[in-house]
Structure formats: structure tokens, C-alpha cells
Amino acid sequence: MTAAPPSSPAESTGASAGVSIELLADRLRRAGDVAARHDVDLLLITPGTDLRYLLGIGGESHERLTCLVLPATGHRAPPALVVPKLEAPGLAGVPLDELGIEVVTWADGEDPHLLVSDLAGGPTRLAVADAMPAAHVLGLRDALPEAAQALAGPVLRELRMRKDAAEVAELRAAGAAIDRVHARMGEFLTPGHTEAQVGADIAAAIVAEGHTSAAFVIVGSGPNGASPHHDVSDREIAPGDVVVIDIGGPLPSGYFSDCTRTYAVGAEPAASVREAYAVLRAAQERSVAAVRPGATAESIDAAAREPIADAGLGDRFIHRTGHGIGLDVHEEPYIVAGNAIALEPGMAFSVEPGVYFAGEWGARIEDIVVVTEEGGERLNNRSHDLVVL
Ligand code: ZN
Ligand code: ZN
Ligand code: ZN
Numbered sequence: 001m002t003a004a005p006p007s008s009p010a011e012s013t014g015a016s017a018g019v020s021i022e023l024l025a026d027r028l029r030r031a032g033d034v035a036a037r038h039d040v041d042l043l044l045i046t047p048g049t050d051l052r053y054l055l056g057i058g059g060e061s062h063e064r065l066t067c068l069v070l071p072a073t074g075h076r077a078p079p080a081l082v083v084p085k086l087e088a089p090g091l092a093g094v095p096l097d098e099l100g101i102e103v104v105t106w107a108d109g110e111d112p113h114l115l116v117s118d119l120a121g122g123p124t125r126l127a128v129a130d131a132m133p134a135a136h137v138l139g140l141r142d143a144l145p146e147a148a149q150a151l152a153g154p155v156l157r158e159l160r161m162r163k164d165a166a167e168v169a170e171l172r173a174a175g176a177a178i179d180r181v182h183a184r185m186g187e188f189l190t191p192g193h194t195e196a197q198v199g200a201d202i203a204a205a206i207v208a209e210g211h212t213s214a215a216f217v218i219v220g221s222g223p224n225g226a227s228p229h230h231d232v233s234d235r236e237i238a239p240g241d242v243v244v245i246d247i248g249g250p251l252p253s254g255y256f257s258d259c260t261r262t263y264a265v266g267a268e269p270a271a272s273v274r275e276a277y278a279v280l281r282a283a284q285e286r287s288v289a290a291v292r293p294g295a296t297a298e299s300i301d302a303a304a305r306e307p308i309a310d311a312g313l314g315d316r317f318i319h320r321t322g323h324g325i326g327l328d329v330h331e332e333p334y335i336v337a338g339n340a341i342a343l344e345p346g347m348a349f350s351v352e353p354g355v356y357f358a359g360e361w362g363a364r365i366e367d368i369v370v371v372t373e374e375g376g377e378r379l380n381n382r383s384h385d386l387v388v389l
Contacts, residue, residue: 018253019056021095023166027054027159028070028079028099034155035072041123042077043070043152044116044140048131049327050156052254055081055101057094061133065112068101069119077121080104082112113143120144127152157332161324162346168370170255171325171348175368175379177210178248178257182382186389191239191266195219199232202247211249211257215329218246218260225262225362228319228354239266242273242361242386244354248329256329258350259380260366264388277363277386279311280355284365284384287321287351291369291376297339297349304353305337313355322350325368347371348379 031054035043045051045068046061055068064084071077081096085105096103104119106112113136120126126144128137130153141149163171181202188201196219203214220230221237225244237243243265248258262277269277287304301321308317322335325348333341335349347370354364367380 019166021098023164024054024056024095025099029073030159031070031155032073034158035070035127035152036074038127038150038155040125040127040150040152040155041072041075041147042120042126043072043155044068044126044132045070045129045152045156046132046136048129049254049331050129050131050152050160052327053156053160055094055096055099057091058254061131061136063133063135064108065106065116065136065139067112067116067136069116071121075121075123077119077123078102080119082106082115082119084108084112111139111143113139116140117143120147123147125150127155129153129156160326161332162344163326163348163370164346167255167326168346168348170251170253171368171370172379173210174248174251174255174257175259175381177251178206178259179380179382180209181205181247182245182259182261185245185261185263185387189219189237189243189245189263189265189389191237191241194234194236195221195224195232196234198237202245206247206249210251212252213249214247215249215256216247216258218244220244220246220362221265222361223359226356226358226360228356228362228364237265240269241265242269242363244362244364246364246366254327256325256327258325258329258366258368259382260352260354260364261382261384262363262365262386264386266389268388269386273361273363274386276311276313276316276355276357279308279313280353280363280365281384281386283307283353284351284367287353288367288369288376288378291343291351291371293343293345293371293373295343297333297335297341297343298337300335300343300351301337301339304351308353308355316355316357317353318356319354322352322366324349343371345371345373
């Protein structure tokens with residue numbers, strides 16, 4: 001998936017509604033606990049999905065530093081949000097007072113990294129947000145030369161990987177919204193239209209069905225379907241084409257949808273296509289059925305991969321089976337060989353095996369699945385058949 005374009009700096013401190021103060025307070029407390037367990041004194045989190053998760057603050061990082069200074073449990077530093085003076089008014093909707101976070105503003109011409117250093121309480125090891133701009137990472141290194149830097153991702157993923165009930169509800173709503181777009185595919189996917197035209201119609205429908213934007217729209221017709229991360233092109237859809245449609249975007253809460261279906265346009269596909277598709281469909285089904293607490297991420301990958309390999313198509317399945325999803329469209333846990341993490345209730349990820357025949361056609365089936373107490377819940381529920389439109 002391609003990422004959504006970053007929002008402009010002017011939007012960067014927009015607060016996002018919906019997450020209760022109690023939930024935010026709990027996330028901040030647990031982040032401090034996990035940081036301490038990771039031998040980190042201080043988390044430094046710039047705008048991005050980690051900050052959205054912890055404080056409900058949206059937007060992207062830019063050249064002016066905004067940074068949450070969050071001490072690990074036991075470290076002597078006050079929690080603070082360093083923010084450019086001109087952006088402070090945008091924080092009016094964020095319950096920083098209630099969360100015990102001091103707002104520290106800085107004016108153009110000051111060095112905000114030194115301000116972080118003043119607040120930091122002499123850390124020996126600090127962890128910076130994975131997506132922090134390098135300019136800020138190096139600025140903080142200069143301002144805190146005694147402190148070793150690590151990534152905050154391993155701390156934050158322990159929280160973000162396990163979705164709470166409200167997050168699962170958002171992912172479920174996102175799944176239903178993108179299902180409604182797939183339900184309308186007959187309106188969009190018509191012979192004579194180019195992939196780009198089809199993609200524009202789908203993008204409008206993604207927004208019309210409740211997303212804030214269409215973050216990615218893959219329309220892979222005919223041979224283009226053999227390129228898993230194809231975008232759109234000026235190729236005209238022709239009768240008999242097999243078309244991979246992989247689409248998604250964020251809801252207003254920030255939680256993403258991501259769902260792939262493969263369609264046949266205007267004509268029954270060839271028997272060889274039907275045969276390979278049947279293998280893929282069975283593999284996807286088997287993989288989803290394997291989801292339960294305690295199963296490893298790599299076992300879910302293997303459950304999809306083995307039947308495809310047994311059918312002699314192993315070298316046609318050229319990517320991992322899936323990725324976690326939440327405030328980011330790709331996040332932990334990754335469903336891939338070598339990832340032995342045990343699944344737990346609340347983990348949410350895609351199960352999206354595919355088969356790709358270079359120069360000819362491709363197919364992929366993708367559902368988001370959330371781990372429940374007993375097994376897995378599919379959040380996408382449109383037909384998994386090779387539907388002929
Ligand atoms: Zn992808
Ligand atoms: Zn995906
Ligand atoms: Zn996808």
C-alpha cells in the first residue's frame with residue numbers, strides 16, 4: 001500500500017475526537033511501564049500515529065518540533081508536550097491538563113531540542129519515535145549527548161498491537177465501510193474504462209462510504225494484476241480481464257480498512273484461472289481458520305503457503321501473508337515466516353495470499369482478521385469467489 005500524503009503543517013496539531021481521557025491516561029501509564037521494562041528512561045514522540053495513539057493528536061511531523069516527553073515509570077522527569085508557540089492554540093481540544101502533561105512552548109529562533117534536554121531529567125537511554133524526522137533525531141542527539149538513542153517502536157508496538165474493544169469496533173466499522181465499496185464494484189469496473197478511471201470512481205466511493213480519504217487504490221487488470229503493489233494505469237479494462245482490486249483508507253478515528261477482491265470482467269475466466277483461484281481461495285480460508293490465541297504469526301503464514309505450494313504454485317506467492325493494521329495500514333504483527341510471536345486476543349492483521357503469473361494475470365484475496373478469545377473474526381465479509389461482473 002502506498003501511504004496517504006502527509007497533512008500540511010497547518011493541520012499538524014489537530015486533535016482527534018473519540019478516545020476517552022481514561023483510555024488515554026491508561027495508554028500513557030502503560031507506555032511508561034513498558035519503557036521501564038525496556039530499560040528506556042524517556043520516550044520522545046513526535047506527531048504521527050504513535051502520538052495519535054497516546055494523546056489523540058493527529059497530523060505529521062515537520063521542521064518545527066512538537067514532541068511528547070514521556071518519562072518511563074520511575075524516571076525523574078515531568079511529562080511534557082513541547083510545541084511551537086503558534087501551534088499551541090490548536091491543542092485546545094486535547095485534555096493535556098487532565099492527563100497531567102505540561103505544555104511547554106517555544107518561539108521561532110529558539111532551539112526546541114535544548115528545551116527537551118532541559119525537561120529530560122538526565123536520561124541515560126532515550127527512545128525516539130520510529131518515524132521521527134532525522135533532523136530532530138540528530139538535533140536531540142546534539143542536545144542530549146550523554147543519552148543513548150533507541151527506537152520507541154518496540155515499546156509502542158507492545159501497546160498498539162493489542163487492540164482494545166473500542167479499537168476493534170473502529171476496525172470493524174472500517175471493514176464494513178470498505179465492504180460497501182466492494183459491493184458496488186459492478187458500477188465501477190466496466191469494459192472500456194481505464195484503470196485510472198475505475199480507480200477515481202472507487203476513490204470517490206471510499207470517501208462516500210465513510211473514509212476521510214482513499215489512501216490506496218490498486219486496480220490491477222490483466223497482466224498488471226501480476227504486480228502486487230500495482231497502482232493504476234491507462235490500460236483499458238477489456239472483457240475477459242481478471243482484475244485485482246485492493247483498496248482502503250482511514251475512518252475519521254484514524255483506523256484503516258484494507259480489503260482485496262479479485263474480479264472477472266464481462267466473461268467467464270479460463271479454466272486454468274478458475275483452478276488456480278480455487279487453490280488461492282482454499283488457502284486463504286485455511287489461513288483465516290488457523291487464527292486463534294496462541295498460534296504463531298508464522299503458522300498463519302504457513303497455513304496459507306502450504307496448500308499453494310502443494311498445488312505447485314509456491315513460486316507464484318511472492319509476499320508475506322499479511323500485516324497488522326490499526327492507525328497504520330501496515331504495522332505489527334507481520335504474518336511472515338520467522339515471526340514466532342504468539343497471537344493474542346485483540347491483535348488485528350490482514351490475511352492476503354496471492355498468486356501472480358507475470359505478463360498474464362494475478363489474484364489476491366484479503367480480509368482483515370481480529371483475534372478473539374476463541375479464534376478469529378473476519379472484518380471483511382464480501383464473497384471470496386471469483387465474482388464475474
Ligand atoms: Zn501492501
Ligand atoms: Zn493489506
Ligand atoms: Zn490490501
